[in-house]
Amino acid sequence: MLGLTKKDYNLLLIVACLTMLAPFILNPFPEGSGLAQFNAGYPDLMQRFVIFGIFAIGFNILFGLTGYLSFGHAAFLGVGSYAAIWMMKLLTTNVIPAMILAVAIAGAFALLVGYVSLRRSGIYFSILTLAFAQMSYALAYSVLTPITGGETGLQLKLDDARILDGALGAGEQARANLFGLNMSSSYELSVGSWLFTFNTGYYIAAVIMLLAFYLAIRIFRSPFGLMLRAVKSNQQRLNYTGLNPRPYTLAAFVISGMYAGLAGGLMVAMDTQVGPERMFWTASGEVVLMTILGGAGTLIGPVLGAGLIKYMENILSKINSDILHTWFAFLPDGLEDFIITLIYPFIGKGWHLTLGIIFMLVVIFLPGGLVEGGQRIAKLFKRKDDAEDTAASTPAE
Amino acid sequence: MGILEVKNVGKRFGGLQALNEVNLSVAENTCHAIIGPNGAGKSTLLNCFVGKLIPDTGSVMFDGQSVLGRTPYEINQMGISRVFQTPEIFSDLSVLENMMIPVLAKRDGAFRMHAYADMMSEKDILEKSEAMLEDMGLAEKRGMQASSMSRGDKRRLEIAMCLSQEPRLLLLDEPTAGMARADTNNTIDLLKQIKEERDITIAIIEHDMHVVFSLADRITVLAQGTPLVEDHPENIKGHPKVREAYLGEAA
Amino acid sequence: MDAIVLQILNGLDKGSAYALIALGLTLIFGTLGVVNFAHGALFMIGAFCAVTLTRLLTWSHTIIDETKTDFLGNPLKVDVPYIYDIFGQSTGEAIIDWAVPLAILFSIPVMLLVGVIMERGLIKHFYKRPHADQILVTFGLAIVLQEIVKFYYGANPIPTPAPAVFAGSFDFGAMLGFDPNTIIYPYWRLVYFAFAAVIIGAVFAFLQFTTFGMVVRAGMADRETVGLLGINIDKRFTIMFGIAAAVAGMAGVMYAPINSPNYHMGMDFLVLSFVVVVVGGMGSLPGAVLAGFLLGVLESFASMAQVLEFLPGLNQIIIYLVAIIILLTRPRGLMGRKGVMED
Numbered sequence: 001m002l003g004l005t006k007k008d009y010n011l012l013l014i015v016a017c018l019t020m021l022a023p024f025i026l027n028p029f030p031e032g033s034g035l036a037q038f039n040a041g042y043p044d045l046m047q048r049f050v051i052f053g054i055f056a057i058g059f060n061i062l063f064g065l066t067g068y069l070s071f072g073h074a075a076f077l078g079v080g081s082y083a084a085i086w087m088m089k090l091l092t093t094n095v096i097p098a099m100i101l102a103v104a105i106a107g108a109f110a111l112l113v114g115y116v117s118l119r120r121s122g123i124y125f126s127i128l129t130l131a132f133a134q135m136s137y138a139l140a141y142s143v144l145t146p147i148t149g150g151e152t153g154l155q156l157k158l159d160d161a162r163i164l165d166g167a168l169g170a171g172e173q174a175r176a177n178l179f180g181l182n183m184s185s186s187y188e189l190s191v192g193s194w195l196f197t198f199n200t201g202y203y204i205a206a207v208i209m210l211l212a213f214y215l216a217i218r219i220f221r222s223p224f225g226l227m228l229r230a231v232k233s234n235q236q237r238l239n240y241t242g243l244n245p246r247p248y249t250l251a252a253f254v255i256s257g258m259y260a261g262l263a264g265g266l267m268v269a270m271d272t273q274v275g276p277e278r279m280f281w282t283a284s285g286e287v288v289l290m291t292i293l294g295g296a297g298t299l300i301g302p303v304l305g306a307g308l309i310k311y312m313e314n315i316l317s318k319i320n321s322d323i324l325h326t327w328f329a330f331l332p333d334g335l336e337d338f339i340i341t342l343i344y345p346f347i348g349k350g351w352h353l354t355l356g357i358i359f360m361l362v363v364i365f366l367p368g369g370l371v372e373g374g375q376r377i378a379k380l381f382k383r384k385d386d387a388e389d390t391a392a393s394t395p396a397e
Numbered sequence: 398m399g400i401l402e403v404k405n406v407g408k409r410f411g412g413l414q415a416l417n418e419v420n421l422s423v424a425e426n427t428c429h430a431i432i433g434p435n436g437a438g439k440s441t442l443l444n445c446f447v448g449k450l451i452p453d454t455g456s457v458m459f460d461g462q463s464v465l466g467r468t469p470y471e472i473n474q475m476g477i478s479r480v481f482q483t484p485e486i487f488s489d490l491s492v493l494e495n496m497m498i499p500v501l502a503k504r505d506g507a508f509r510m511h512a513y514a515d516m517m518s519e520k521d522i523l524e525k526s527e528a529m530l531e532d533m534g535l536a537e538k539r540g541m542q543a544s545s546m547s548r549g550d551k552r553r554l555e556i557a558m559c560l561s562q563e564p565r566l567l568l569l570d571e572p573t574a575g576m577a578r579a580d581t582n583n584t585i586d587l588l589k590q591i592k593e594e595r596d597i598t599i600a601i602i603e604h605d606m607h608v609v610f611s612l613a614d615r616i617t618v619l620a621q622g623t624p625l626v627e628d629h630p631e632n633i634k635g636h637p638k639v640r641e642a643y644l645g646e647a648a
Numbered sequence: 649m650d651a652i653v654l655q656i657l658n659g660l661d662k663g664s665a666y667a668l669i670a671l672g673l674t675l676i677f678g679t680l681g682v683v684n685f686a687h688g689a690l691f692m693i694g695a696f697c698a699v700t701l702t703r704l705l706t707w708s709h710t711i712i713d714e715t716k717t718d719f720l721g722n723p724l725k726v727d728v729p730y731i732y733d734i735f736g737q738s739t740g741e742a743i744i745d746w747a748v749p750l751a752i753l754f755s756i757p758v759m760l761l762v763g764v765i766m767e768r769g770l771i772k773h774f775y776k777r778p779h780a781d782q783i784l785v786t787f788g789l790a791i792v793l794q795e796i797v798k799f800y801y802g803a804n805p806i807p808t809p810a811p812a813v814f815a816g817s818f819d820f821g822a823m824l825g826f827d828p829n830t831i832i833y834p835y836w837r838l839v840y841f842a843f844a845a846v847i848i849g850a851v852f853a854f855l856q857f858t859t860f861g862m863v864v865r866a867g868m869a870d871r872e873t874v875g876l877l878g879i880n881i882d883k884r885f886t887i888m889f890g891i892a893a894a895v896a897g898m899a900g901v902m903y904a905p906i907n908s909p910n911y912h913m914g915m916d917f918l919v920l921s922f923v924v925v926v927v928g929g930m931g932s933l934p935g936a937v938l939a940g941f942l943l944g945v946l947e948s949f950a951s952m953a954q955v956l957e958f959l960p961g962l963n964q965i966i967i968y969l970v971a972i973i974i975l976l977t978r979p980r981g982l983m984g985r986k987g988v989m990e991d
Contacts, residue, residue: 003515037854069780120975123683123779128975130919131968138968143961205492223501223519224512226490230498240447241499242473242562244507251510281919285787292784345799353799356791363785364773396416 003134008217011300015213019206022046023196028192034326037318040311042187042268043199050202050209053265056290056302057209057216058259062252064297065290067232071126071284072133075113076257078140078279079108080264082147085154086195087295092164093156093174095183095204095269099262105356106234106261107254111356114253118246121235133284140276153275176269201270208266209303212259217299219255260287289359295369304370306378309355316351398424400598402568406455408441415441415646416452417622423566428592428599430609433619434642435483439602442619446600448472449481453563460565470507478559483575484551488544489490492535495543496526499558525561533557533587549574549580553587556640560591569601573608586609594607610634650821655948657820661837661906661976664844665691669921670928670936671851672892676932678868678887682771683779685786686722688918690893693762693899695909697755697798702747705731734867746811748905755897763893765884774989790915798911805908810836815907836905843902847895848937854891855933865886867933884951923971929984939982943967 001009018025027041040046059073080102087098117128140148150156156174168174176183183201192194219225227248230238238245247248268274286309294305319343328336346354366373399422405488408416423429431439437538444450445457448469448504450575464472487495492500500522505511514539514557517523530536533553533569538546539617543554560569572588592599592612609616609630618625626633633639669691674682708727716724743750770789774782809815814835821831847912855861866873867881900909907913924943928935943966949955951963973982 005515005517005712015627034824067780096830116972116976120979123783123930124926124979126783127922128972130643131923131971134919135965135968138964139961142964193788216472218515219512221515221517222512223497223512223514223516224504226494226498226516228502229490229494230487233489234485237485237487237558238498239469240473240479240481241558242470242502243498243506244468244470247508251512255512282915288784349803350795350799352791353795356788356795360770360785360788360792363788364770364783367781 002214004217005221008221009300012210012214015303016210016299019050019210021204022049022202022206023198027194027196031195032193037323038315040315041197043126043184043197043202045310045314046199046202047266047270048207048314049307050205051263051270052214052287052290052306052310053303054209054266055260055263055287056294056306057212058178058228058256058263059287060256060296060298061219061259062256063217063291065220065228065232066249066252068249069126069288069384070117070129070253070256071281071288072113072129073256073260073287074279074281074283075133075136076106076110076260077267077283078136078259078263078276079109081268081274081278082140082154082264083261083271084268085156085266086147088162088174088176088268088272089154089160090154090163093176094164094264095176095178096205098176098269099265102261102265102268103258106264107258110254110257111258112252114250116248118253130281130284133279134281137276137281140279142367146176148276149274151276153273155273174272176201176272180206198312205266205270208262211385212262213299213303220299224248224251239376248391285341289355291369293359293362293369295371298369299370301371306384308370312351312355313354316347317349319347321348345371399423400454400460402458403442403446403598404456404458405444405458406445406452408438408445408450408452410605415622416445419455419619419622421617421624421627423598423600423608424615425565425594425598428588428601428612430603430613430616431619432609432616432626434608435452436621437619437642438622441622443479443568443602445601446472446568447477456616462518464484473502473562473626474606475565476565477568478562478564478566479553480555480559480570480572482571484548484555484557484627486543486551488542488545491539492530492541492543492546493526493539495554495558496561497522498541499562500525500529501546503562510618527598529557529561536581545546548576549583552576552580552584556591560595560597566598566599569599571603572601573603573605581605581608588612650826651952653821653824653826654831654833655952656945657831657833657837658717659945659948660841660941661671662947663941664711664738664841665899665903665917665940666921666924667937667940668847669896669917670924670940671848671933672896672899673921673925673934674931674933674936675851675892675895676889677925679864679867679885680767680771681774682774683782684771685784685922686766686782686919687786687892687896688914688921689790689797690762690896690914691900691903691912691917692797692909692911694755694759694897695808695904696801696900697747697758697897698751698901698904699801699909701754702744702753702808705729705744705747705750707731712877724921748810748901751901751904752898754896755901758802759894759897760890760976762897763890764886766893767889771889772882772886790918791960794911794914801909801911803911805910807906807908810839810905814839826851840902840906842897847898850902851891851895852933860884860887916957920967923967926972927981931983932981932983933981935981943970946970 004012017178022039023046026046029035029039059070061070084098084102085099091097113129113132117132118127118129158168158174160174162174167173181200183204185197186197188195188197222233227243231249233246261374264278290305290309292301292305294303295301295306298339321340324340324343325336328339331339362369399571402421403419406416406419407414419442431442433439441450445452446464448464448467448471451465459475459477462475464475487498497516504522527536529551530539535550535554535557538550543551546554573584576584589612590598591597601612613630615627616630617627618633618639623643625638626636628636665798669687671688676682676687705960706729708729710725711728712723713726715721718724729740729744731743734740770785770919774785784959792883817834819828819831822828824831855865863881863884867885890986924939925936928939947966950966956964
């Protein structure tokens with residue numbers, strides 16, 4: 001189906017269902033209940049899930065397949081964002097042209113950076129990409145202020161040119177839209193004490209992520225994808241097999257740069273603003289974390305990793321000591337305080353600590369990320385079943 | 398006029414003259430062995446054929462075209478395939494995938510952006526790869542990860558990968574180094590079979606005289622970077638210069 | 649001329665920090681073959697050793713001073729550091745004033761311990777794993793370390809002054825024979841440079857003239873052979889890691905007065921230090937030191953007003969620009985050895 005094997009098709013179908021039903025799935029707790037803070041089904045966070053999902057899927061095409069660890073991918077995200085916002089300022093607030101330009105400019109920039117960086121491999125490649133990204137950040141922050149808005153960044157303004165759009169009515173504001181459909185508009189559905197929000201922007205981003213995901217599956221299963229995996233496995237043999245690794249890796253680099261640009265463009269489409277911190281190296285580090293955490297080289301891993309990190313960032317970081325006290329109120333006072341002291345460093349502002357520890361544990365014990373973890377658990381159950389089967393069948397013989 | 402013509406090749410590493418005035422002609426559809434004691438420059442010479450090294454002087458012509466200054470993948474596309482001392486395969490990939498890569502390289506050239514088609518629906522590639530695996534007795538292992546095979550099977554796979562490109566010249570760099578006797582004999586049989594069944598020229602660097610004398614039609618003895626003798630195997634065996642070179646090494 | 653000297657001097661303190669961190673990174677990379685992304689965190693922990701010691705020394709109890717009154721006429725509450733009770737007020741004040749240099753003594757055992765624990769507990773298990781895994785796990789460790797520091801010390805920079813003697817600046821230009829008031833240089837920066845020079849000299853002397861150093865150098869050149877000789881290279885490498893950690897830590901302690909310690913200073917320096925190591929040549933100790941000072945001074949030159957007039961923003965990107973150019977023209981860096989990290 002769709003040119004995919006049954007297994008891949010099922011995976012795509014599962015991801016499609018999950019993203020389309022996300023407003024329900026992510027809001028399992030009724031409003032006002034103590035657990036409502038674990039609900040992630042609000043538009044802003046759901047948009048982040050899918051946008052960073054795209055970013056990580058793209059990064060995985062480079063790192064997961066070829067093994068080239070880029071520490072500067074946020075630069076392409078940032079460039080995409082700047083391109084998109086300029087398109088929306090100058091031409092139209094419709095997000096389609098903005099995203100096309102974001103992908104194109106990010107791709108061109110990736111071609112330049114990749115052409116230079118890919119002349120080296122290993123840690124040298126990582127440092128080169130890092131250097132390019134930090135340069136982009138520094139320039140966006142300082143010299144390029146006329147284009148980037150410097151520290152304050154860029155927002156949509158009333159007096160933007162918007163050549164294709166009509167004049168705004170009194171009191172109206174320029175908003176990102178898809179042929180008039182406002183990105184920030186939402187439909188709210190109230191069922192009992194549950195509240196579900198269906199946001200236009202989220203669904204547009206989700207559809208784009210599904211397309212991006214589908215494309216990634218195609219790339220993984222194509223001869224091109226095979227060559228990329230061969231690059232990771234043995235470049236020497238590849239060379240002596242009459243294949244030139246350079247254009248393959250460069251193509252992978254540019255494709256993943258375009259994915260990053262698409263993610264950057266979508267971010268602008270959602271919140272219509274951009275600042276240089278989007279290009280800082282910590283942002284590049286974040287996508288590395290996402291991909292590894294989920295499982296580099298796997299299809300679904302990066303999406304899972306992106307989801308997990310964004311969930312932690314937004315939900316875990318909101319838990320404070322008051323909330324902990326309400327949770328553990330049933331315990332005797334001394335014990336309650338003790339447990340809260342133990343947990344406190346890992347939540348709220350300390351969520352990065354939790355992230356760092358999880359990440360280290362994954363790198364040490366689960367190099368294949370969450371996906372490998374899932375597979376191991378599945379295997380465990382399978383083996384158990386097998387054992388039971390043989391145990392059950394033996395007496396019958 | 399041989400398929401591989403080496404003229405006056407010299408190569409210097411610092412103070413060491415690794416190759417000096419090497420002249421060599423490998424005739425088409427023969428098996429030509431290059432032997433010599435350690436440090437005779439065999440591997441350096443081989444590296445000059447495949448583009449890993451560029452000699453300081455002289456020329457290396459393959460089928461009338463110079464290979465000098467070309468990259469390894471360009472030389473491979475000209476029709477020279479190389480088997481390494483330790484098998485170089487794609488360890489992380491499955492045996493079938495290993496096999497498909499050279500077949501794709503043969504069909505599509507050094508680079509082709511083929512990112513949307515499903516690999517497994519490329520019927521011609523798949524058929525050719527599977528036929529080759531069948532030929533080499535690796536068909537049962539097609540789904541296995543290459544790194545988990547035995548050393549002998551890895552060698553077999555590497556040779557299969559090279560053959561699938563239908564090279565005109567197959568270079569073998571000590572193909573039985575570090576192998577047990579049984580594996581060595583299997584490899585000799587395999588190479589003999591290849592020699593008989595295919596129109597292919599083989600150039601082999603080898604230490605093991607048993608391998609050399611079972612396969613070679615012609616032998617060049619290299620010592621201290623210079624060819625000492627070139628002759629038929631039976632003439633090489635008792636040649637005084639050869640004995641000197643080898644005994645000299647032993648002493 | 650004086651302007652050039654001034655820029656060179658200005659570049660020296662940053663260059664010193666780069667050189668010290670890069671030196672440790674190279675020691676670890678050269679001996680253990682590990683790319684340590686947590687090295688900046690060690691620098692940061694060093695700086696917080698200075699903060700911690702200052703806090704310990706100024707640890708106070710409150711007394712009511714009957715001799716002074718506030719504006720309402722009530723007796724004034726005064727915080728008195730315990731150290732005054734032990735050594736008397738004037739000695740106590742002097743000790744607190746000299747907290748940062750004293751913190752070096754405090755930091756050495758702390759950093760050695762941190763380094764050894766890190767190597768035995770984590771890094772050891774990554775010798776055989778790919779460099780990418782090493783980068784990733786130490787990157788994770790760096791996040792954890794800086795978050796722990798953030799939890800205990802907060803997110804804001806903590807001013808940690810140098811001893812009062814070194815607080816001001818002096819007319820360095822006049823001493824060197826230039827016109828007065830052309831080169832005004834803070835004392836502490838000169839101290840930092842001298843300190844860095846001593847540490848670098850000590851590390852080189854240690855490697856050059858001790859048996860231990862000889863074995864380590866041999867190990868850097870060819871680890872397996874040295875292992876075959878029956879020398880317990882692993883144990884020496886553990887100690888080497890501890891030393892590299894101590895060097896980074898001391899660099900951090902002394903840097904505290906120049907730049908108020910904050911939890912992310914390690915990462916800020918690490919990114920640049922890695923660039924320095926790569927420019928100097930992976931695995932080359934002199935290369936690391938040379939590149940550290942070179943890039944520090946270049947950065948300082950690039951921030952001259954005359955330069956910024958022509959090339960605005962150059963100071964922000966100069967290090968990266970140089971790194972890119974060097975990596976492309978001299979793949980092994982300025983003084984890199986053949987065969988190090990080339991696959």
